[in-house]
Amino acid sequence: MNMMSEATLEKAVDQKMNAVPHKMIGKDVSVYYGEKRALFDVNLNIRENTVTALIGPSGCGKSTFLRTLNRMNDTIDHCRVTGKITLDDGDIYDPSIDVVELRARVGMVFQKPNPFPKSIYENVTYGPKIHGLARSKAELDAIVEQSLQKAGLWNEVKDRLHESGTGLSGGQQQRLCIARAVAVSPEVILMDEPCSALDPIATAKVEELIHELRANYTIVIVTHSMQQAARVSQRTAMFHLGNLVEENDTDKMFTNPDDQRTQDYIMGRFG
Amino acid sequence: MSASLLFLLVLLVGASAFVMGRSRAMATAGGKLSSLHSLPGYHGSYAAIWALLPSLLVLAVWLVAAPPMIDRSVLFHLPTDVLNQGSAPAQLALGQVKSVARGLALLSDAERSALDSGAINLRDAMGAKGIPLAGAGEPWMIESATTFNRMTANSHLAMAGVVLLLAIGGTLLALRGISQRFRARNRVEQVILGGLILASSIAILTTIGIIGSMLSEALRFFASVSPTEFFFGTVWDPRFAAAGQAGQAGQFGLLPLLAGTLYIAFVAMLFAVPVGLFAAIYMAEYASNTVRSIAKPLLEILAGIPTIVYGFFALVTVGPFLRDISGQLNGLVTGNYASFIQAQSVLTAGIVMGIMLIPFVSSLSDDIITQVPGSLRDGSLGLGATRSETIKRVVLPAALPGIVGALLLTASRAVGETMIVVLAAGVAARMQINPFEPMTTVTVKIVNQLTGDLEFTSPQTLVAFALGITLFAITLCLNIYALYIVRKYREQYE
Numbered sequence: 001m002n003m004m005s006e007a008t009l010e011k012a013v014d015q016k017m018n019a020v021p022h023k024m025i026g027k028d029v030s031v032y033y034g035e036k037r038a039l040f041d042v043n044l045n046i047r048e049n050t051v052t053a054l055i056g057p058s059g060c061g062k063s064t065f066l067r068t069l070n071r072m073n074d075t076i077d078h079c080r081v082t083g084k085i086t087l088d089d090g091d092i093y094d095p096s097i098d099v100v101e102l103r104a105r106v107g108m109v110f111q112k113p114n115p116f117p118k119s120i121y122e123n124v125t126y127g128p129k130i131h132g133l134a135r136s137k138a139e140l141d142a143i144v145e146q147s148l149q150k151a152g153l154w155n156e157v158k159d160r161l162h163e164s165g166t167g168l169s170g171g172q173q174q175r176l177c178i179a180r181a182v183a184v185s186p187e188v189i190l191m192d193e194p195c196s197a198l199d200p201i202a203t204a205k206v207e208e209l210i211h212e213l214r215a216n217y218t219i220v221i222v223t224h225s226m227q228q229a230a231r232v233s234q235r236t237a238m239f240h241l242g243n244l245v246e247e248n249d250t251d252k253m254f255t256n257p258d259d260q261r262t263q264d265y266i267m268g269r270f271g
Numbered sequence: 272m273s274a275s276l277l278f279l280l281v282l283l284v285g286a287s288a289f290v291m292g293r294s295r296a297m298a299t300a301g302g303k304l305s306s307l308h309s310l311p312g313y314h315g316s317y318a319a320i321w322a323l324l325p326s327l328l329v330l331a332v333w334l335v336a337a338p339p340m341i342d343r344s345v346l347f348h349l350p351t352d353v354l355n356q357g358s359a360p361a362q363l364a365l366g367q368v369k370s371v372a373r374g375l376a377l378l379s380d381a382e383r384s385a386l387d388s389g390a391i392n393l394r395d396a397m398g399a400k401g402i403p404l405a406g407a408g409e410p411w412m413i414e415s416a417t418t419f420n421r422m423t424a425n426s427h428l429a430m431a432g433v434v435l436l437l438a439i440g441g442t443l444l445a446l447r448g449i450s451q452r453f454r455a456r457n458r459v460e461q462v463i464l465g466g467l468i469l470a471s472s473i474a475i476l477t478t479i480g481i482i483g484s485m486l487s488e489a490l491r492f493f494a495s496v497s498p499t500e501f502f503f504g505t506v507w508d509p510r511f512a513a514a515g516q517a518g519q520a521g522q523f524g525l526l527p528l529l530a531g532t533l534y535i536a537f538v539a540m541l542f543a544v545p546v547g548l549f550a551a552i553y554m555a556e557y558a559s560n561t562v563r564s565i566a567k568p569l570l571e572i573l574a575g576i577p578t579i580v581y582g583f584f585a586l587v588t589v590g591p592f593l594r595d596i597s598g599q600l601n602g603l604v605t606g607n608y609a610s611f612i613q614a615q616s617v618l619t620a621g622i623v624m625g626i627m628l629i630p631f632v633s634s635l636s637d638d639i640i641t642q643v644p645g646s647l648r649d650g651s652l653g654l655g656a657t658r659s660e661t662i663k664r665v666v667l668p669a670a671l672p673g674i675v676g677a678l679l680l681t682a683s684r685a686v687g688e689t690m691i692v693v694l695a696a697g698v699a700a701r702m703q704i705n706p707f708e709p710m711t712t713v714t715v716k717i718v719n720q721l722t723g724d725l726e727f728t729s730p731q732t733l734v735a736f737a738l739g740i741t742l743f744a745i746t747l748c749l750n751i752y753a754l755y756i757v758r759k760y761r762e763q764y765e
Contacts, residue, residue, distance in 0.1 A: 075652060077560060104655035114646035117669050126664070127654040177650065184654055 023048040023188060023218040024069060024106075029083035031064050031073065038064045041083065042244045044237055046188070051210060051219045053229035053250065056239035057265065062222045065239065066190050069220065070106035071099050087188070104131055107186035111193040113173035115165035115180075120157050123165040123176055124148060127184035143183055150216075151179035152209050171202020178209065182217075189213065191221040195228065207232050226266055230254050238262045274334055277431050281330065281438050285323040288442040292318030295449050309456035317455040320462050321445035326438035333430045341422045342369075348418065350411050364412075367404060372416035372423075374402040386413070485743070488727075488736035495730045496523050501737060507700035509720065509731050523734050525741065527700040531617070531710035532742075535696055536685035538621025538706060539628055543685075544678060546625075547632025554633065555640040556662055567637070574630035578690040585623035585695035590614035593622075597707070612707040613697075620696035621706070624688055631681045639673035640666060672757045679753030683746040689714040713738050 024046040031039040039061045046052050046069075054062035064073070071092065073079045085092050092102050104127070115123050124144045127133075134140040144161065148154040153175045157168070165176055174194060181189055191210070195203040210219060210232045223229050229236055230250060237247040238259070246259040257263050293315035300307045307314075346354075346365050353364050374397040378386065386396050393408030449455070493501070504524025550570065554563055591614055598610035612618060643666050651661040667674075697709025698719060720735040727733070 070653065072649065072653060075649070100655050100657050102655075103653060107655075108649075108653035110646060110649055110653070112646055114644070114650040116647060116650065116665050126651070126656075130654070130656050130660055130664075180650075180654065 020047045020050060022046065023088065025084075025086045026065070026068070027084045027086075029065065029068060029081065029085060031061070031068060032080040032082075033076070034078040038242055039068075040242045042239075044244055044247055046218060046220055047235060048218050049214060049216075050235055051214050051221060051233040052235045052237065053233035054220065054222045054237050054239060055224075055226065055229050055265070056245070058224075060239040061242040062237075062239045063192055066192055066220060066222050069188070069190055070103050070108055072103075072108060074099060104184050105186055106188040106190060107181035107184055109174070109177050109181055109189065109191045109194050112197050113170055113177055115168070115173050115176050117164065117166055119162045120148075120165045120168070120176060121161040123180050124183045127180060131184060133183075133185070147179040147183040148176075150182050150213065151175045152205060152212075153179055169202070171198050171205060174198060174202070174206055175209065178206070178213075182213070186217065188218045188220065191219065193222050193224060196224060203228075226254070238265065240265070273427075274330070274430075277330065277434060278327075281323065281326050281434060284326075284435070284438040284442060285319045288322035288438075288445065289315040289319040291442070291446060292316070292449060295446055296455070299449065299451050306451055308452050308454050309459075313455040313459050314449050314453070316459045318442055318445040318449070320459065321441035322438045323441075324462070325441050326434045329437055330430065330434045333426075333434070337426045337430070341419065341426060344422065345415055345419050349415060367406065367408065368412050368415045368419060370402050370404060371397065371408065371412050372419040374400050375413070375416050375420060377402075482740075482743070485736050485740045488733055489740045492730055492733035492737045496734070501525055501734075505702060507716070509734065521731065523730065523737075525713075525738070527702045528711060528713045528716050528738070529741075530702050531696065531700070532686055532712040532714070534704075534706070534710060535617055535620045535624065535692060535712060536682060536688075538617055539624035539685045539688075540678070540682055542622055542625025543628035543632050543681065547629045547681075548636055548674070550629065550633040551636035551640055552662060552667075554637050556658065556666070567634075570630050570633055572630075573627070574634065576627075578627060578688065579694075581623050581627050582690040582694035585619050585691055586615075589623055590616070590619045590695060593619055613709055615695060615697035615709045617696065617706040617708065617710050620692050623695055624685055624691050627688070627691065628681050628685060631684065632677065635677035635680070636670070636674050639670045639677060642673070643669045672759075676753045676757040679749050679756070683749040683753075686749070687714065687742060687746055689718065693718055713742050717742075 022045040026042055026044045026046075029039055029042045029044075030037065042061075042065055044065070054066060056062050067073045068081050068085060069092075071081075073081060081093060087102070087105065090097070092106075116126060118126070121144055124147050125134075125140050128140065128143050134143055145154060145158075148157065153172060156172060157176075165173065168176060174197075178189075178194075194210075195206050198206065207228065210221065213219060221229075221232065233250045235247065236250045236253040238245040238253070238257075238261070240261055246253070246257060246262045248258065253262065254266060257266065293311040295318075296307060296309075296311040296314035297304075300311070304311070342365060345368060346361060349361060349364055349368075354361050371393065375383070377400045378396065382391075382396060385391050386393065393410075393412065394404045394406075397404050397408070501523050502525050504522055505526050506522045506524045507527045508522045510521035554567055554570075558566065593612045593616070594610045594614045597612035598608050601611055602608035647665050647669060648661055651665045652658070656664070692712045693715050696711055696715060698711050698715060699709050700711045700716070701708070703710070717735045717738050720732055720738075723732070
């Protein structure tokens with residue numbers, strides 16, 4: 001009886017989760033670096049307004065998959081992607097798609113904070129200026145304020161917007177990079193181990209931020225930290241040796257995974 | 272004992288000092304190497320340094336200092352009537368005495384007695400041994416030559432004694448000092464450090480020496496021509512033909528030369544900077560690895576072409592081409608086929624020098640652009656910027672200080688370039704702004720002033736040093752300014 005109710009509950013939760021529409025759909029995605037194959041037919045869907053965490057040991061292909069989502073792999077020589085990835089039902093690898101437009105819709109935050117050697121203000125306005133999102137200085141100012149507030153940085157930097165972005169602390173720099181990504185009003189934000197270069201306090205702030213951003217954005221985050229994946233994400237996908245091992249609700253993933261390899265990885269038996 | 276034999280002997284002493292030092296260190300260790308502060312090899316090296324360093328130093332000083340001292344004392348003992356003739360004939364006589372001295376050493380006893388008795392003449396005796404004498408030779412020369420030989424022999428003997436004594440003494444001193452706790456390693460490293468400092472100071476001292484000699488010659492020039500006339504004069508007319516005649520000093524105005532130098536350098540930069548910079552951007556940002564691996568070395572080959580080759584490329588190809596095409600253009604427009612670009616002109620020299628500078632600009636800028644961290648490019652591309660926007664707004668601003676520095680270094684090269692302008696710019700020192708006419712540069716005039724057979728006492732030749740030091744000051748200022756700008760920008764971006 002008890003077992004039954006648990007199963008029904010699970011089903012109900014699944015149904016509720018499945019009701020969330022898919023923002024991005026990856027079908028049979030494979031990536032080759034020259035002769036070497038880095039991803040093997042990955043089928044992974046990204047749900048709207050959800051934080052999806054990609055976990056797995058180093059070299060498992062999670063970052064590679066992340067970078068296929070906004071075609072950052074295009075910048076690497078000899079990199080080839082097969083399969084199909086859609087964003088709102090549009091194939092992002094379709095020749096008619098402008099990669100620049102795609103990256104405006106699917107923003108990215110990198111492992112190491114990489115603010116441009118410009119002022120804080122110019123860092124945030126970089127994207128909006130390129131895409132012509134503001135018609136006047138006032139609009140630009142508004143974008144800067146909103147973006148910095150969304151990134152939780154406004155109160156810390158509002159008095160020194162015109163100082164160099166590289167003068168901020170590591171955690172502030174990373175939040176500036178998030179503000180920079182948010183300023184373009186993307187639909188999806190990809191984060192490649194955004195906290196691996198930060199101290200625990202800065203990490204906590206960024207995690208809190210990710211939590212808040214979820215309301216407006218779809219977020220995909222690659223992380224090495226199990227605790228972080230458990231804290232910030234609702235869905236988790238586990239990669240191993242270029243294969244997608246398992247994708248599930250984060251709660252289920254960390255308590256009762258379907259796959260033995262996930263179990264082993266989470267328990268720290270390899271990786 | 273000859274110097275080279277002595278040198279070998281000292282080396283031998285040094286080698287044995289090394290062996291003895293090492294074995295002595297091992298003996299004091301009593302089979303337990305770890306009880307030594309330094310490894311036996313260091314003790315050996317320490318002993319060898321003591322054996323070699325002082326003795327070789329004395330040997331070198333002796334070899335340099337002894338001959339002039341002997342010369343002086345022999346010269347002093349020459350007959351008074353020779354000395355009274357002045358310094359040049361006395362030096363000539365000394366030269367003869369030295370030749371005779373060399374010859375005397377080759378004569379057999381019989382020949383020597385024949386010479387002393389006057390049976391054969393000095394010149395013939397020397398000639399037979401393959402030593403030509405300038406004059407007939409005089410009897411006192413034999414006496415002086417004998418003195419010379421004796422003093423040289425004594426000096427060599429003393430040198431050998433002192434040097435060997437020092438070598439052996441040094442060895443013994445070092446061996447006595449060797450003990451278990453002796454810090455031979457630190458001592459040896461101190462000596463090596465001294466050697467490194469010596470090597471770096473030689474480079475600096477040489478530079479200071481060159482500046483010093485240029486300055487002193489330039490001061491001699493300014494003694495006869497006033498600095499105001501030189502630095503602010505607008506006429507360059509050194510009057511070679513009249514050199515040395517009183518009241519015919521000529522006019523040495525720097526400004527026409529400086530104007531030509533800067534003008535040609537400007538035209539060259541105008542040509543080289545865009546081409547070089549664009550090439551660098553293509554190489555660093557767009558070219559695939561295959562293209563880059565072929566094109567970059569090819570571009571750098573340009574930098575390896577000797578500038579004289581560029582010079583005759585300008586003289587034989589570019590100059591006549593520009594002259595002819597300007598004639599054709601003129602003919603098309605006005606019907607008059609006279610060419611308005613001269614074969615030797617600012618434009619010719621500027622273009623060819625620009626070609627020469629392209630690889631400098633592109634290679635230096637390429638290095639700087641590739642040093643901009645890839646994370647900045649990723650950041651910009653990730654925001655949806657195109658490659659070209661990324662280059663314009665992120666990569667180039669970040670690379671700017673380095674690029675400015677590279678351009679200023681290139682400019683200072685353009686200012687100092689010689690062979691191209693000698694062949695392509697002309698020699699007419701004029702102040703004008705038409706790039707189609709010949710102008711001349713500081714470097715061309717330095718070459719002109721020094722490639723005559725004038726003495727180094729007239730202002731006509733000394734002016735070369737004044738020009739040289741001016742050029743040096745200009746390039747020095749350019750380089751210092753480049754460093755200043757680079758530092759300023761770096762602070763802004765850090």
